[in-house]
Structures are given as C-alpha cells and as structure tokens.
Amino acid sequence: MKVYLTRRYLFSASHRLHNPALSEAANREIYGKCNHPHGHGHNYFLEVTLSGPIAPETGMLCDLGVLDSAVHREILDRFDHQNLNRLEDFSMQVPTTENLAMRVGKILSQLPLPAHLESVRIEETANNSIEYAGGQPPRR
C-alpha cells in the first residue's frame, strides 16, 4: 500500500526578480513590480511530499522527525530570513518560485531522506504555487 505524505513548512525571504543580461527596460517589462530595485519579500510555504509503503509495525511511512530535521537544517536554515539574490544558490539564476522550487528539490534529492522524495511544492503567495517532481508529472 503506497501512501504519499506531505509536510508543510514556512520560511520568509526577500528577493528581486532581475536578469542582468537584459536591459533595465526589459526587466521592468518582464518582471513588473517584482523588479523594483530594493527587493521585496514573501512568506513561502514549502510542501515536501514523500512516498512509499506503510511499515506494518509502526503504521507509518517514515519517521517525520528525520524529515523535519533534514528540512530545517538544509532548507529553512539556508533560506529563512535571507535575501535570496545574495545567496550562492541564486548567483547565476533569477530567484523566481520556479527556480526556488527546483533548487529546493535538488538539495533534498541529494539528502538521505527517510522515504522516497516525490515532489516539492512552494507557495509564494496564497495565489500562486509551483510544484516540482524532479522532472516528472506530479501525482494528483
């Protein structure tokens, strides 16, 4: 019996969407108010979905404490209350939610998680979110 377990986390960060390869005018045209020069911030909700069989002796997919520790150590400590543009992660990329979700997915995929990493989903605001399943279509 395969279950999908999702855990939700919160982090807050600032960013500015700006591509230095483009003109100032093109950046304003593409990114609108997200291109305002001094940046702005969001409360990001991160959902991490793991999948696999239920262990009969525990009734659980995995030890949630192990997942929480990994996410806190590798994601929240890294991104929470930071300016995303100033981080090494985004030295070559615009810190859109798309790139952020892919970055988080790639970091988590390299960790020894307690079950299979199915997907990550990031809500930048209550109105928009990005889901990344390592290049596969996410299970719905």
Add this chain to the structure above:
Amino acid sequence: MIYLTRKAEFSASHYYHNPEWTPEENLRVFGKCSNLNGHGHNYTLEVTVAGQVDDNTGFVIDLKLLKDILNRQVLDDFDHRNLNREVPEFASRVPTTENLAVAIWQRLHSQLHPARLHRVRLYEQPDLFVDYYGE
C-alpha cells in the same frame, strides 16, 4: 474525466502503541504520540471521485448522496470517537494518518458507483497530510 472533491471534518482521539514492543521502544518510536491516555485532532478529509458527467443530471455524482455515504461509512464511526478503542480497524493497527487514509479508502471505494474513488486526502493538522490512491 471529471474529478470532484468533497471535504468533511471529524474530531477524534488516538494514541500510537505497538503491543509487541516495550514501553521504552514505543516511546522512542512514537514520542509523545505514545501517551496511552491519548490525544486528539481535528481531521480534515478530502475525498476525490472521478467519473463521467451524467447527461441528464450534469453530475459526476450526486453530492447529497456522496455526503450521506461519507457520513454513514466514515464520520458516524470516526467523529468524536477514540479511534484505538472504538473503530474496529484499529484494534490491531496503529491509527496513524497513513492507516486512517487506507481504512477510509477501504470503507468508501465500493460505494461510489458509477463514479470511482480517485483519492483520499486526510489532514491530521494543517501542516501534515496523507494521500492514498488505492495503490
């Protein structure tokens, strides 16, 4: 194919305990959930059914019927109950969110004809939920 989701809430108590283990082992694996006096949650259940839209009614399933099925098969037995002691599935299984999602699937999946059950999503808390697709 159309997917319809109905939400329902129930409140229940439970504890996690494997009788084959020592108290120390239960505490190590299940942490504060192993307190035998139990604790409780407000669960949110989302049931998604899939099917074709009926030409005459425009429904994939009659929502009133779905609500009645959810009440009869799940909420009447789970709501304001102690899951370990009052729901038969958990006499021998730990009432984790994972096992609850599977039990709810098993109680519903044969009841929804001509629609079919696509997904059971169960929130134990706003930051933790389990999806089960019957796989």
